[in-house]
Amino acid sequence: MPSKNRARQRVLQLPVQKAPIKTDTKNSHIKPRGKTYPLSSSKRVIYEKDYIFWCHECNVPLIEHHCCKCDQEGARMDLSQPADVRFCSQYEHEILVQLIQAAYGCDPIGKRIVLLNKIPGEDKTDEVIVDGVHIGILRFDLSILDYSFDVSADGAKILLKYTDKKTVLIKKKRSHLSGKKISFDQIEKYSDDIKKGDDVLVISGNLTGSGTSYLDSADFVSAKDAVLKVKKIDSKKVALNHRISCIEDAINANMKYIRLLGKNAMNSISGIANQKAYKNLPVHVSFSGGKDSLVVLDLACSALKNRPIKAFFINTGIEFPETVSFARDYCLQKNIDFVEEDAGNAFWDHIDKFGPPAKDFRWCCKVCKLSPANSIIKECTKSGHICLTIDGKRKYESFSRGRIAPSEMNPFIPNQLNVFPIRDWRALEVWMYIHWRKLDYNPLYNTGFERVGCYLCPAALSAEYQRMGEIHPEIYEKWNQYLLKWAHEHGLSDKFVNHGLWRWKELPPKMLKLADNFKIVITPSQVQEPFRIQLTSGISPCRAGGFTVEGIVEGVLVNDARDTMNIIGDTVFSDDLGMLLVKTDYGSVKMFSSGSILATAQTKYDAIRLFKDVTKQLMRINKCTKCGVCQKTCPVGAIAINSNESGGIRLRISESCIRCGKCTEVCVVVKYFDKLIPSLAIENRKN
Numbered sequence: 080m081p082s083k084n085r086a087r088q089r090v091l092q093l094p095v096q097k098a099p100i101k102t103d104t105k106n107s108h109i110k111p112r113g114k115t116y117p118l119s120s121s122k123r124v125i126y127e128k129d130y131i132f133w134c135h136e137c138n139v140p141l142i143e144h145h146c147c148k149c150d151q152e153g154a155r156m157d158l159s160q161p162a163d164v165r166f167c168s169q170y171e172h173e174i175l176v177q178l179i180q181a182a183y184g185c186d187p188i189g190k191r192i193v194l195l196n197k198i199p200g201e202d203k204t205d206e207v208i209v210d211g212v213h214i215g216i217l218r219f220d221l222s223i224l225d226y227s228f229d230v231s232a233d234g235a236k237i238l239l240k241y242t243d244k245k246t247v248l249i250k251k252k253r254s255h256l257s258g259k260k261i262s263f264d265q266i267e268k269y270s271d272d273i274k275k276g277d278d279v280l281v282i283s284g285n286l287t288g289s290g291t292s293y294l295d296s297a298d299f300v301s302a303k304d305a306v307l308k309v310k311k312i313d314s315k316k317v318a319l320n321h322r323i324s325c326i327e328d329a330i331n332a333n334m335k336y337i338r339l340l341g342k343n344a345m346n347s348i349s350g351i352a353n354q355k356a357y358k359n360l361p362v363h364v365s366f367s368g369g370k371d372s373l374v375v376l377d378l379a380c381s382a383l384k385n386r387p388i389k390a391f392f393i394n395t396g397i398e399f400p401e402t403v404s405f406a407r408d409y410c411l412q413k414n415i416d417f418v419e420e421d422a423g424n425a426f427w428d429h430i431d432k433f434g435p436p437a438k439d440f441r442w443c444c445k446v447c448k449l450s451p452a453n454s455i456i457k458e459c460t461k462s463g464h465i466c467l468t469i470d471g472k473r474k475y476e477s478f479s480r481g482r483i484a485p486s487e488m489n490p491f492i493p494n495q496l497n498v499f500p501i502r503d504w505r506a507l508e509v510w511m512y513i514h515w516r517k518l519d520y521n522p523l524y525n526t527g528f529e530r531v532g533c534y535l536c537p538a539a540l541s542a543e544y545q546r547m548g549e550i551h552p553e554i555y556e557k558w559n560q561y562l563l564k565w566a567h568e569h570g571l572s573d574k575f576v577n578h579g580l581w582r583w584k585e586l587p588p589k590m591l592k593l594a595d596n597f598k599i600v601i602t603p604s605q606v607q608e609p610f611r612i613q614l615t616s617g618i619s620p621c622r623a624g625g626f627t628v629e630g631i632v633e634g635v636l637v638n639d640a641r642d643t644m645n646i647i648g649d650t651v652f653s654d655d656l657g658m659l660l661v662k663t664d665y666g667s668v669k670m671f672s673s674g675s676i677l678a679t680a681q682t683k684y685d686a687i688r689l690f691k692d693v694t695k696q697l698m699r700i701n702k703c704t705k706c707g708v709c710q711k712t713c714p715v716g717a718i719a720i721n722s723n724e725s726g727g728i729r730l731r732i733s734e735s736c737i738r739c740g741k742c743t744e745v746c747v748v749v750k751y752f753d754k755l756i757p758s759l760a761i762e763n764r765k766n
């Protein structure tokens with residue numbers, strides 16, 4: 080399969096260079112000042128609470144060892160990490176029951192409480208827990224674009240009490256069977272409904288478990304090789320509980336501990352909000368219309384009864400209609416001051432510049448969230464105060480959020496202090512709190528959405544996109560049509576879109592494998608971009624000493640560049656030569672009206688980083704989205720964003736710039752420099 084990276088390397092021929100340059104602003108000479116966030120780390124977080132308990136007396140899950148209903152101790156159940164276990168939604172419950180009924184002709188689950196525990200997988204993948212037993216895995220299969228259920232050994236033991244479908248009786252053996260391939264002569268009996276690839280229920284003497292069939296049962300008799308593989312089989316006895324409990328029973332069994340969680344979270348909110356610096360200020364809650372922010376909104380209202388609470392809602396313009404209605408109605412009903420900032424059409428206005436967002440290219444967050452959030456915070460901090468914001472982020476949501484601190488300053492929004500009172504809660508605890516407090520919640524959760532962000536979020540799962548198509552066909556159609564058009568323009572097929580491959584700029588191994596299996600081309604063809612940077616003669620020693628990097632830029636005029644290069648160094652412009660000179664402490668850059676750029680410095684490293692810093696700013700000029708985030712961030716008001724003569728955007732950085740680098744750090748265009756000009760990033764990695 081052609082590699083995307085290899086294809087892009089051919090576009091730009093850069094010389095081999097050993098200088099340790101990086102593209103992020105942290106290694107740029109434009110050093111951002113102030114505290115920065117540990118947004119992510121390559122080390123995977125290990126979650127301590129990767130278990131729950133189960134009270135088999137009351138047949139309910141427990142968040143602590145003790146059951147408040149029967150006063151007995153529950154049995155520990157270990158969960159796969161990150162262990163953000165939750166109640167199964169009505170929709171997921173229906174899917175699960177339908178799959179089991181279709182495969183095995185029975186429904187042992189009925190109205191029992193079902194828990195789902197998210198585990199890593201191709202797409203939506205959850206361990207299924209019923210009556211304290213892992214009965215299997217419910218997953219959305221990207222090859223068939225539908226759900227499937229893989230039964231576990233314990234799930235098979237339960238099913239065998241209800242069915243004789245898809246069953247294989249293996250001759251009793253002395254040796255271990257788990258993980259073994261079974262040939263036809265080892266089989267005593269089998270049902271005639273087995274299809275190739277099915278999960279089968281296996282029995283051998285007093286052992287029971289599950290396996291996978293390699294063939295249709297009609298072909299067993301003529302098989303030369305193995306007909307099935309046993310996944311796991313043992314003599315353990317597993318059965319469903321005679322008692323069927325409901326969510327209310329689960330809440331009662333956990334009451335003391337839900338209250339305690341709520342009390343601790345309220346203490347952490349009031350502890351910070353009542354500090355001298357914030358005592359007389361309104362408290363903001365970042366309210367997205369999702370379950371976690373709903374809980375912190377309720378906690379904040381309970382913890383700070385006599386304080387003004389404002390719920391701010393960033394309407395990205397690409398929200399589900401249910402989310403917008405729910406957020407507005409909830410605050411109206413509860414008499415909470417609701418502040419809505421609307422990004423309007425920002426997403427659609429910018430998509431031609433950036434293309435579809437991706438998990439590793441989330442320009443949409445900056446354009447649709449950060450800019451409106453900045454406006455709210457600016458209003459809140461106009462008298463110089465800190466804007467105290469209660470936020471519902473949780474560690475267990477994903478590995479990337481595993482290291483949330485109790486509170487932190489937002490590095491992208493000046494003067495916003497975020498407090499995370501439920502950062503240690505798991506989804507099960509969030510839902511128990513919601514049910515205990517009888518809070519209304521976003522109806523999307525009942526329809527199969529585990530999270531309720533923007534409807535076209537690249538972080539959403541294919542299962543959720545499919546569901547969106549069922550619930551909101553008109554919205555789905557608009558987005559899908561855009562994706563198909565974009566794919567066709569870039570030489571990609573419908574399958575690239577249908578299998579969700581557009582959601583990554585650089586595909587992870589699991590998606591590369593899927594693309595390989597389905598023979599899907601993943602390398603977009605080169606489209607003539609209005610902005611291009613190319614190195615010409617590369618990096619070379621100067622006669623006068625030092626090194627130069629030469630390149631050519633298309634899409635930015637030297638006249639536009641002269642308005643912004645104060646951010647890099649002192650500028651001199653020669654009308655006669657049509658040349659802009661930018662001087663810094665460690666080198667200089669010349670830019671000519673032809674588009675040629677020459678960066679010179681004493682070391683190779685400095686010459687390269689100077690070239691990159693200049694080209695980042697040039698790209699910023701060309702691709703500026705007019706989001707205004709940089710303007711709001713600049714401590715000295717040095718930035719102006721106007722229209723130029725041809726109706727385009729004119730970015731100007733005045734001489735009052737103190738070169739703090741803050742605007743570069745927050746700019747969406749600069750942040751994704753590597754994604755927008757991937758060939759330069761590849762060369763960086765080589766260096």
Ligand code: SF4
Nearest residue numbers: 713736737739740742
């Ligand atoms: S324009 Fe403002 S934010 Fe940007 S580097 Fe200059 S002073 Fe800093």
Ligand code: SF4
Nearest residue numbers: 703704706707709746
């Ligand atoms: S230059 Fe400023 S206004 Fe333009 S995209 Fe970057 S942050 Fe937004």
Ligand SMILES: [Zn+2]
Nearest residue numbers: 134137146149
């Ligand atoms: Zn109990």
